[in-house]
Amino acid sequence: MCGDYTMPKTGLTSEKIKEKALQIAEEKIRYYGFEKFRLTDIAKELKISQAALYNHFPDKAALLDAISERWLVQMDNTLELITKQELPPRELIVKWFLKYHELKKEKVLKDPELYKSFNMAAELLKPFIIQHLDSLNQQLLMLVQKAIATGEIRAESPEYLVRLLFEATVSFHHPRMVLDHKDEYREGLLRKLVEVMLEGLHDTERNQ
Amino acid sequence: MCGDYTMPKTGLTSEKIKEKALQIAEEKIRYYGFEKFRLTDIAKELKISQAALYNHFPDKAALLDAISERWLVQMDNTLELITKQELPPRELIVKWFLKYHELKKEKVLKDPELYKSFNMAAELLKPFIIQHLDSLNQQLLMLVQKAIATGEIRAESPEYLVRLLFEATVSFHHPRMVLDHKDEYREGLLRKLVEVMLEGLHDTERNQ
DNA sequence: TATGTTATAAATTATATAAATTATAATTTA
DNA sequence: TAAATTATAATTTATATAATTTATAACATA
Numbered sequence: 001m002c003g004d005y006t007m008p009k010t011g012l013t014s015e016k017i018k019e020k021a022l023q024i025a026e027e028k029i030r031y032y033g034f035e036k037f038r039l040t041d042i043a044k045e046l047k048i049s050q051a052a053l054y055n056h057f058p059d060k061a062a063l064l065d066a067i068s069e070r071w072l073v074q075m076d077n078t079l080e081l082i083t084k085q086e087l088p089p090r091e092l093i094v095k096w097f098l099k100y101h102e103l104k105k106e107k108v109l110k111d112p113e114l115y116k117s118f119n120m121a122a123e124l125l126k127p128f129i130i131q132h133l134d135s136l137n138q139q140l141l142m143l144v145q146k147a148i149a150t151g152e153i154r155a156e157s158p159e160y161l162v163r164l165l166f167e168a169t170v171s172f173h174h175p176r177m178v179l180d181h182k183d184e185y186r187e188g189l190l191r192k193l194v195e196v197m198l199e200g201l202h203d204t205e206r207n208q
Numbered sequence: 209m210c211g212d213y214t215m216p217k218t219g220l221t222s223e224k225i226k227e228k229a230l231q232i233a234e235e236k237i238r239y240y241g242f243e244k245f246r247l248t249d250i251a252k253e254l255k256i257s258q259a260a261l262y263n264h265f266p267d268k269a270a271l272l273d274a275i276s277e278r279w280l281v282q283m284d285n286t287l288e289l290i291t292k293q294e295l296p297p298r299e300l301i302v303k304w305f306l307k308y309h310e311l312k313k314e315k316v317l318k319d320p321e322l323y324k325s326f327n328m329a330a331e332l333l334k335p336f337i338i339q340h341l342d343s344l345n346q347q348l349l350m351l352v353q354k355a356i357a358t359g360e361i362r363a364e365s366p367e368y369l370v371r372l373l374f375e376a377t378v379s380f381h382h383p384r385m386v387l388d389h390k391d392e393y394r395e396g397l398l399r400k401l402v403e404v405m406l407e408g409l410h411d412t413e414r415n416q
Numbered sequence: 417t418a419t420g421t422t423a424t425a426a427a428t429t430a431t432a433t434a435a436a437t438t439a440t441a442a443t444t445t446a
Numbered sequence: 447t448a449a450a451t452t453a454t455a456a457t458t459t460a461t462a463t464a465a466t467t468t469a470t471a472a473c474a475t476a
Contacts, residue, residue, distance in 0.1 A: 014449080017449090039438065040438090049452075050438080051450085167401060171376075171382075177378065189372065192372060196405055197404055197408055247468065258467085258469095259421075259422080259471095262469070262470080
């Protein structure tokens with residue numbers, strides 16, 4: 001169906017066509033809304049027929065999802081950079097949550113229609129959403145394990161603690177919650193919240 | 209329009225009619241869904257004309273809201289009882305949040321259609337929703353002030369701390385979040401979360 | 417005079433049909 | 447042979463109209 005190195009009729013590889021299709025789709029979604037954009041418009045701008053899009057995407061939903069997924073992967077990578085910084089793990093955890101919050105809020109403010117489409121995918125718990133959540137879980141687990149190793153926090157189960165931290169900060173990263181609070185400044189509150197949690201985990205004897 | 213003591217044609221006071229209307233409306237909403245129930249059905253069962261309902265409710269939305277409000281007031285009262293128990297404030301705060309979570313979860317499981325209508329009202333931040341939130345804020349503030357008074361926690365601003373506790377527990381009481389997690393057992397997680405928060409607030413020097 | 421009635425206006429929802437869009441099939445081409 | 451085309455089937459969305467429901471008005475009554 002796609003993906004080899006022979007020169008196709010458009011003069012572009014399937015990968016390039018896909019990239020261009022996503023770029024054009026983003027523009028159309030921003031203009032018409034994610035529930036109103038048309039494949040015909042995208043095909044027209046790509047100078048291919050509407051049916052030819054199906055050589056690159058299984059269906060319209062896959063194209064829409066690819067846009068959100070691309071953003072999520074980029075976000076995952078940005079956050080991963082933070083996990084690798086040379087700072088005390090507790091500071092890193094705070095910094096990591098603040099950045100996570102910032103990236104979501106920035107998206108909802110700068111790209112509201114694309115955010116809405118991501119939000120819909122999140123509500124449906126589509127596979128690429130689960131993947132993203134797994135990736136974040138992994139990252140925070142690393143940080144928590146570091147913090148335990150340095151003795152900055154105590155916990156019997158790092159996994160349970162990761163769960164606890166995610167639940168406690170839902171208001172600041174859950175797609176719907178970020179949307180609801182998009183115009184509020186809550187960074188100070190989030191910092192304080194995570195700091196209090198970590199403080200509470202500092203000298204507790206037993207966790208879970 | 210209503211509310212004096214002359215005997216009306218139905219033989220019932222306006223208050224009694226309202227009560228019965230709400231009771232019947234609840235049944236109709238459970239059966240047809242909150243977006244599908246009809247005033248005509250309620251009037252028929254009350255043995256009055258559909259137009260007569262307007263002597264008791266300004267419009268259909270007011271009737272719907274009255275149902276949610278009645279439940280919220282009952283919940284506020286139940287929670288207020290907890291705030292008055294003779295227990296260490298920190299325990300009370302944990303108990304209070306657990307009951308709040310339990311009441312919401314119980315409603316979504318036992319009365320899903322009425323819960324949906326409450327959820328819609330919450331998303332629109334209708335006045336009675338604000339009232340309910342104010343009431344809960346007040347209650348938690350009392351508990352936090354007690355905890356500060358007994359030295360169980362330290363904080364410069366009790367109001368800020370109340371905000372912090374509500375934000376940290378959003379996942380367990382926000383209407384939409386409770387709906388999303390209705391089939392999960394998370395009581396242990398909530399208890400732990402509040403305990404860690406309170407522990408973190410125990411020996412911090414400065415809060416806010 | 418609060419609460420009720422019937423009549424009816426206004427608004428909403430349901431339904432049928434036309435139009436447009438998405439998805440597939442059969443075929444062509446670099 | 448991957449990636450295109452055109453043709454067309456399937457599905458979705460838009461639109462107009464009928465039916466229903468909600469809300470108001472004018473009036474009646476205990």
